[in-house]
Amino acid sequence: MPKTVLLVEDEFLIAMDLELLLQRHGWLVLGPAATVSQALLLLRNSVPAVAILDVTLKDGAVTPVAEALRDKNVPFVLSSAYEKPERIGGEVLAGAVNVGKPVDAQTLLGALEQAMRS
Amino acid sequence: MVMNLEDLYRLRRNGYIEAQGIVDTVPYPLLLLDQNLRVRTASRAFFSTFKVERDETIGQHIYDLGNGQWDIPELRRLLEEVIPKSTAVVDYEVEHAFPSIGVRTMLLSAHRLFHPENNSRSLLLSIVDATDRRRLEVEKDLLLGEMRHRMKNLFALVQALARQTSVDGRSGEEYRDAFLGRFGALVRAHDVAYTQDQKADLKELLEQTLKPYSEGATIVIEPSKPVSLTPSRALSLSLILHELATNAVKYGALSTSTGKITIRWTIERASKKHLRLIWQESGGPPVTPPTTTGFGTRLIEFSVKGEMGGRVELNYAPKGLAIEIVTPL
Structure with a gap:
């Protein structure tokens, strides 16, 4: 049974690319969500195994999404071009792995597996 | 060469005028303090920057200047602890709310002068207002950070295009x-x-x-x-x-x-x-x-x-x- 990953990314080309990449590697993609409100709406009805979060979205910082995930005990990894995402998104992002941007397939897939194990 | 009293006086007077000229030419606030930390002289920029008069400055103890606006813990530490152990201090940063000009970041540099003829010491204290410079530096860092962020995003876009273009x-x-x-x-x-x-x-x-x-x-x-x-x-x-x-x-x-x-x-x-x-x-x-x-x-x-x-x-x-x-x- 495929595992579900929530994809939160507001740059549509990157979202599209990551969606395809994850699907090719056997993931079921929830999203992609381009805004905080879209992501929160998706989380209301489903609980993914893990999530990939961009830090700055069209309607603000990803913080509320990260908090919702933390409340549901869903691990997440960040994919942000910012070197210190917690400076923008706050403490809730501080412990998370940031795979950076751009990210290669192996790093991303490895980080997702790692996040689910910890 | 024999030097009479008049020559000696002229020499000292010339020296004094020269020294005061130097002090006044310095474009930033400069204080000359005696060994008891009283102001012996100050540059023009000191008066204009801190909006004070010459009369209320010269002869005053530095901590009493301008209703005690220089009685700053960090400055006390500099003058009483750091300087006595070293001959010069460069760019010692002090942030302080001055009543006349608001919160400022000042860079203080101090140099101790020793006068062998009467064994006295005095202290040259220059004050550079680095508030604007600091603010610009912070803005520049923010801008560069944003620029780096955008560049990485662009790299990610190019990567997505390359990966999405089917082989x-x-x-x-x-x-x-x-x-x-x-x-x-x-x-x-x-x-x-x-x-x-x-x-x-x-x-x-x-x-x-x-x-x-x-x-x-x-x-x-x-x-x-x-x-x-x-x-x-x-x-x-x-x-x-x-x-x-x-x-x-x-x-x-x-x-x-x-x-x-x-x-x-x-x-x-x-x-x-x-x-x-x-x-x-x-x-x-x-x-x-x-x-x-x-x-x-x-x-x-x-x-x-x-x-x-x-x-x-x-x-x-x-x-x-x-x-x-x-x-x-």
């Missing part, structure tokens, strides 16, 4: 050309999107994006009301137009000499302002719907629905492909 059934050369075509569209979109005040003009964007395909081809952009687009929307539209144009060159109206593409748009006022953009091909070979969903179709669907919050209709009519994009402005 199936393509030679290396064909892959390269397809990728570079998309890359070129991204570059041109940036030119249009970021040149003037973060606003892109739709007509200009259409002309710029379709320029590489217009040579010897009939592409008509019907005049209409000007529309300005945000950079992200301009980028999306530009990539869409590129996909439509390359598709037209391969299979559609631009694959024959008789084909034609007409682009027109209207602005509609429903509850919100909407842009309706129509791409109409005609005169080309008969159209058949594609059997698989390629990058172009995915891109159009994804960007119009996800990115722009609009809708798109692809009509594979036999007489020519028609595409209608409706998006809130």
Whole structure:
């Protein structure tokens, strides 16, 4: 049974690319969500195994999404071009792995597996 | 040489005038303190910067100056602990709220002078207001951080284009050309999107994006009301137009000499302002719907629905492909 990953990314080309990449590697993609409100709406009805979060979205910082995930005990990894995402998104992002941007397939897939194990 | 008292006096007086001249020439506040930390002299810039008079300054103890505005714990530490152990201190930073000029970041430099003739010591204290410089540095760092962030985002976009450009059934050369075509569209979109005040003009964007395909081809952009687009929307539209144009060159109206593409748009006022953009091909070979969903179709669907919050209709009519994009402005 495929595992579900929530994809939160507001740059549509990157979202599209990551969606395809994850699907090719056997993931079921929830999203992609381009805004905080879209992501929160998706989380209301489903609980993914893990999530990939961009830090700055069209309607603000990803913080509320990260908090919702933390409340549901869903691990997440960040994919942000910012070197210190917690400076923008706050403490809730501080412990998370940031795979950076751009990210290669192996790093991303490895980080997702790692996040689910910890 | 014998020096009489008058010569000696003149020499000392010249020395004094010279010293005061130097002090006054210094463009930043400078204090000369005696060994008891009383002000012996101060530069003109000191009076103007801190809005104080010469009379209320000279002879005063530094901590009593200007109603005690220099009685700062950090300055006390500098004068009483740091300086006695060293002959010079450079750029010691003090942040303080001055009653006359507000919160300032000051860089203090101090140099101890020893006068062997009477065994006395004095202290030169220069004060540089680094508030504006510090603020500029912070702004510069923020700007550079934002710049780095944008660059990495662009790298990620290019990576996505490279990964999304299919290798199936393509030679290396064909892959390269397809990728570079998309890359070129991204570059041109940036030119249009970021040149003037973060606003892109739709007509200009259409002309710029379709320029590489217009040579010897009939592409008509019907005049209409000007529309300005945000950079992200301009980028999306530009990539869409590129996909439509390359598709037209391969299979559609631009694959024959008789084909034609007409682009027109209207602005509609429903509850919100909407842009309706129509791409109409005609005169080309008969159209058949594609059997698989390629990058172009995915891109159009994804960007119009996800990115722009609009809708798109692809009509594979036999007489020519028609595409209608409706998006809130």
